[in-house]
Amino acid sequence: MDFCGKSDTGRVRPTNQDNYLISRICNNSVLCVVCDGMGGANSGNVASEYASEIFVEKVKKYSASKINSQGIMSLDSDDACVILDNAVHDANSAVYKKSQSAPIYNGMGTTLVAALFCDDIVYVINVGDSRLYLISDNQITQITHDHSYVQHLVDIGSLSQEDARTHPFRNRITRAVGIKNSLETDIYSVDLSSLTLGYLLLCSDGLSGQLLTEDIYSIISSDIDIDVVTDVGGELSDKVDRLIESANAAGGPDNITAVLVKYTNIESDPPAVLE
Numbered sequence: 641m642d643f644c645g646k647s648d649t650g651r652v653r654p655t656n657q658d659n660y661l662i663s664r665i666c667n668n669s670v671l672c673v674v675c676d677g678m679g680g681a682n683s684g685n686v687a688s689e690y691a692s693e694i695f696v697e698k699v700k701k702y703s704a705s706k707i708n709s710q711g712i713m714s715l716d717s718d719d720a721c722v723i724l725d726n727a728v729h730d731a732n733s734a735v736y737k738k739s740q741s742a743p744i745y746n747g748m749g750t751t752l753v754a755a756l757f758c759d760d761i762v763y764v765i766n767v768g769d770s771r772l773y774l775i776s777d778n779q780i781t782q783i784t785h786d787h788s789y790v791q792h793l794v795d796i797g798s799l800s801q802e803d804a805r806t807h808p809f810r811n812r813i814t815r816a817v818g819i820k821n822s823l824e825t826d827i828y829s830v831d832l833s834s835l836t837l838g839y840l841l842l843c844s845d846g847l848s849g850q851l852l853t854e855d856i857y858s859i860i861s862s863d864i865d866i867d868v869v870t871d872v873g874g875e876l877s878d879k880v881d882r883l884i885e886s887a888n889a890a891g892g893p894d895n896i897t898a899v900l901v902k903y904t905n906i907e908s909d910p911p912a913v914l915e
Contacts, residue, residue: 641904643902659691661696669759674751676897691734715761751845766828773856788810850892
């Protein structure tokens with residue numbers, strides 16, 4: 641697997657409150673996380689950076705016992721769920737505690753979407769409306785489910801997906817890291833072993849809110865039929881750049897963050913991390 645992440649302030653916001661991290665856990669495992677902070681220019685930045693750092697630190701701590709002396713992690717779905725859930729709850733507690741420490745931090749919080757790759761399985765945890773997509777077999781699939789007011793209206797049949805894109809409350813989320821001392825998460829797993837080739841995209845709503853799903857698919861799937869790509873790093877960097885440029889061309893009203901992962905089902909060297 642190969643990984644590339646980038647973040648952009650966009651065309652309207654004065655600061656970037658998004659944050660992302662790509663961190664190698666061991667020889668066969670990499671962790672990706674995207675956070676979209678909220679709560680003001682200063683506190684939104686703090687919430688997203690603090691949550692992502694604490695989350696990665698805790699995943700490394702809780703997964704250490706699953707890594708053997710050769711640096712190989714053995715993980716089943718139950719283990720992964722416990723590791724990710726405990727780590728995000730620790731991040732939630734840390735951000736919430738900091739939000740109570742000074743008036744400038746009151747009410748801050750952040751979305752969080754993360755993917756823990758271990759061999760051919762990816763374990764995903766989500767809080768808020770940052771997303772993870774799987775692009776494979778000539779289609780794009782949204783793996784995560786938004787925790788937002790408009791998604792709730794869509795779920796109960798009161799709003800169409802098309803109308804949800806322009807709803808005045810489309811940015812209101814119903815779950816966030818650090819808002820309360822308690823937290824509810826969603827956890828998914830995706831088995832990639834049946835795929836010859838696939839891409840996974842983690843992104844903030846500054847990207848998904850400005851681009852149609854088919855536009856995201858078109859950019860990521862471009863040149864997908866080329867048999868051999870000699871510069872995978874360049875390929876991923878170019879596609880992330882094009883995603884961000886397209887979101888900015890659509891208005892860029894929010895910060896834009898994308899982490900793109902390329903999976904190929906072949907025996908290869910340990911995954912490369914590109915930042």
